[in-house]
Amino acid sequence: MNAVTSDALPLHSEHDVVAVGCGPFNLGLAALASSVEGLDLVVLESRPELRWHPGLMFDEALLQLSFLADLVTLVDPTHPLSFLAYLREMDRLYPFYIRERFHPTRREYEDYLRWAASKLPSVRFSHQVEAIDWDAERQRFTVKVLRGDGRRLSMTARDVVIGIGTEPSVPGALSALPSDKLIHTGHYLHRQPDVDAARHVTVVGSGQSGAEVALHLLQRNLAGGAAMSWLTRTVSFAPLDYTKLTLEMTTPAYVRYFHALPQSTKDRLVAEQWRHYKGVSSETLEQIHDLLYRRELERGLADVELRSGVAVEHASVNGSGDVVLRCRHLDTKETFEHTTSLVVAATGYKQRSPGFLRPMDGLLRWDAQGRYQVRLDYSVELAPEVRGRIFVTHADLHSHGVAAPDLGVSAYRNATILNAVAGREVFTLPRRTAFSRFGLPEATARPRPHPPEPRRVDLPVVPDDVAPPRATRVSEAS
CATH class of the missing domain: 3.50.50.60 (FAD/NAD(P)-binding domain)
Known part of the structure; x- marks a missing residue:
């Protein structure tokens, strides 16, 4: 090359x-x-x-x-x-x-x-x-x-x-699962033999990558394939906000404004603006709904389940070799168990830790x-x-x-x-x-006082519920 x-x-x-x-x-x-x-x-x-x-x-x-x-x-x-x-x-x-x-x-x-x-x-x-x-x-x-x-x-x-760039992140609730029972969306197409062998596949997490995997599983289900479930902790399968004035937050003008804000305000805004990078494209949501509607005309298909507002708190493998997810319904606070053959984690990405910078510690x-x-x-x-x-x-x-x-x-x-x-x-x-x-x-406008210099701390792991930068306005993966 x-x-x-x-x-x-x-x-x-x-x-x-x-x-x-x-x-x-x-x-x-x-x-x-x-x-x-x-x-x-x-x-x-x-x-x-x-x-x-x-x-x-x-x-x-x-x-x-x-x-x-x-x-x-x-x-x-x-x-x-x-x-x-x-x-x-x-x-x-x-x-x-x-x-x-x-x-x-x-x-x-x-x-x-x-x-x-x-x-x-x-x-x-x-x-x-x-x-x-x-x-x-x-x-x-x-x-x-x-x-x-x-x-x-x-x-x-x-x-x-x-x-x-970033690397796949798996939350603690899923991290104990053996590798043959867990796939991150970033590796989904590389693990098709495992998907083919599963009788029930569960996608945990949403965002564009989770939606695209759910769409692929639905297409397979309509052709007589495995049962599938899609669980997300967000309150709905929400679309990305692509309205024109909202997209102005991706312009240099907003970047300059944002950079000058106090860090606590920046962190709050990034969390509040989740639909800008953690939602699903409207086109993908429409395709999913079309497939769900087509299923109404078919008989004998394996089950399909979509649930929002559900947090996975623990995962284990039972004596039959199935994955058991302990889930909490966030509105009612009630817990329930969900059994599946294979989990696809649409749980985002975290910043890679640059080990090559260790000589520059301090x-x-x-x-x-x-x-x-x-x-x-x-x-x-x-x-x-x-x-x-x-x-x-x-x-x-x-x-x-x-x-x-x-x-x-x-x-x-x-x-x-x-x-x-x-x-x-x-x-x-x-x-x-x-x-x-x-x-x-x-x-x-008044000048903002310069904040005190922060102390050095160890690099953290990104929280489990932080999704990757929105997958449709696609981020770099190096």
Whole structure:
């Protein structure tokens, strides 16, 4: 996939920027950086190739974003690595135009990402970052890398960008289940033999990924397949809020407003705005309802059960080899048992813990909950003796709001990072991005006192009921 072969790369190299992880966010960083003259940026990815949510790559799944939310267009519409340039090179520009559905399929979007990666020699697969440290004498970061052929490389960089994405999260209530009885939605399509063998499959949790698995199980049920249940603790199988003015919360204007708020207010807002990233697309809900209605005309099908407002509190395996879930009905507070053959956990994702940053213990600044302290330009707070900067992508939900996992803000964030790295405006950022005006009118706004510096704490596990960034306005998985 790369234009540069492993044998051609030196065992020691110096760069302006080293980016860790190659999902859509850091790939977009490499794409924009390719047009910045004189900037030496490399992206290192431990996997041998780019794969994007392969465990949920249903053939019919659509990206719930316009093609404009590609790697570059919302900052540089004329960039040669835009989605339209991809369509032109694939000779699909007119078919895409005639199709009149400007939301690409998820499979097509992955193909676009792989196409862009193939044109960027700065992207290097099978390069696992083992350690990053600050060299005070040289005033540069040192990056230790294990290459796929077993050779170890040493790199230095002025600045570092971390975009390692998230990983599946399983709540404590389900964690005791053996692996053959539990599947996370992120691995669903890889575990089809287990699904085929189960006589009853239960999806726990909602969100877009849970809904897509429920839809797939319903389709199988209509064809004579297994019984299925769908349990969620939310009060309803709620749709994503895609109303236009609500979507303005994914604009840079709202990001700037949100970043200036006290952290306690930010945390409250992220929790309150759950329908922006934990709901289900209306189209998927309509498809599910259509299948449920079609079942009314059939006879002899295995049972189907949907229950909202239900929390799973414990899971075990009985003597017959079935899974027994102890559940609580949240409205009545009553408990009941639910028996099934296999559980699919639609329980979200948590931030990956960057073990390669351990050499910098004491140099990174964390907030009271063990999260990065992220500045408006996406750099994190470091000890004053560190002159270089570490930037983060997709680790800023708590600091920049619900736009953080949204592909539509990716190009803006990457352009902001590259402007900071270059020390000048190499990309003109949009000034007017929302009709809504957030915060106080200028005449009444008062400066906010600077909060005390939080103490360093250990990185926490994300709470069990925190879902992944909304799966339809799809987040990076690196």
